[in-house]
Amino acid sequence: EVQLVESGGGLVQPGGSLRLSCAASGFTFTNYVMYWVRQAPGKGLEWVSGISGRGRSTFYADSVKGRFTISRDPSENMLYLQMDSLRAEDAAVYYCAKTPIPTWGVTYMDVWGKGTTVTVSS
Amino acid sequence: DIQMTQSPSSVSASVGDRVTVTCQASHGIRTWLAWYQQKPGKAPKLLIYSASSLQGGVPSRFSGSGSGTDFTLTISSLQPEDFATYYCQQTDSFPLTFGGGTKVEIK
Numbered sequence: 001e002v003q004l005v006e007s008g009g010g011l012v013q014p015g016g017s018l019r020l021s022c023a024a025s026g027f028t029f030t031n032y033v034m035y036w037v038r039q040a041p042g043k044g045l046e047w048v049s050g051i052s053g054r055g056r057s058t059f060y061a062d063s064v065k066g067r068f069t070i071s072r073d074p075s076e077n078m079l080y081l082q083m084d085s086l087r088a089e090d091a092a093v094y095y096c097a098k099t100p101i102p103t104w105g106v107t108y109m110d111v112w113g114k115g116t117t118v119t120v121s122s
Numbered sequence: 123d124i125q126m127t128q129s130p131s132s133v134s135a136s137v138g139d140r141v142t143v144t145c146q147a148s149h150g151i152r153t154w155l156a157w158y159q160q161k162p163g164k165a166p167k168l169l170i171y172s173a174s175s176l177q178g179g180v181p182s183r184f185s186g187s188g189s190g191t192d193f194t195l196t197i198s199s200l201q202p203e204d205f206a207t208y209y210c211q212q213t214d215s216f217p218l219t220f221g222g223g224t225k226v227e228i229k
Contacts, residue, residue, distance in 0.1 A: 044221070045209055047211075050216070059217070107213040107216075112166055
């Protein structure tokens with residue numbers, strides 16, 4: 001069974017850092033583009049970042065560019081999101097998601113984790 | 123960036139009703155569009171990709187249409203489990219963008 005499990009969320013002060021993790025199982029991890037998508041409380045979905053199967057290509061939303069870094073560890077089947085200089089508006093549930101086709105350029109997601117909650121407050 | 127505008131933001135409907143949700147892109151995206159369903163406290167679920175292709179396991183009462191800038195999600199006969207929020211997403215180019223969502227509520 002394909003499964004994605006996020007962890008690492010929590011309460012952090014404005015300006016602080018947090019690293020989110022996503023454990024992947026049930027599929028050949030390095031074959032698939034992976035994404036992070038977030039949802040602020042009571043709001044809609046916002047795409048955050050994406051990374052190619054082997055990690056050579058990365059993309060970011062303008063709202064997080066220069067502050068967040070996406071990466072992946074193929075030996076551990078892990079996806080990460082390093083979040084620095086956090087702001088109140090970064091508070092959200094963060095989902096990791098995979099694409100359905102093992103090729104670069106696929107930009108929709110067929111499997112999502114349950115999400116991990118990030119709270120930014122002093 | 124490509125802006126996605128969904129309408130209506132909410133709709134009240136009864137079981138058995140036909141429900142239509144529209145999504146408009148600020149630039150032409152051919153058929154590079156996906157639709158998701160999200161229930162409270164749950165992750166989104168992929169319903170449709172490439173504007174009209176039904177994801178495996180999704181009931182056939184869901185359908186999608188459109189190309190260019192105007193797209194439609196139709197639920198042909200609303201079922202109790204369909205009450206949820208629906209989002210469109212353009213899959214044409216980065217940054218990926220979602221519509222604001224349409225909440226389908228019980229009348």
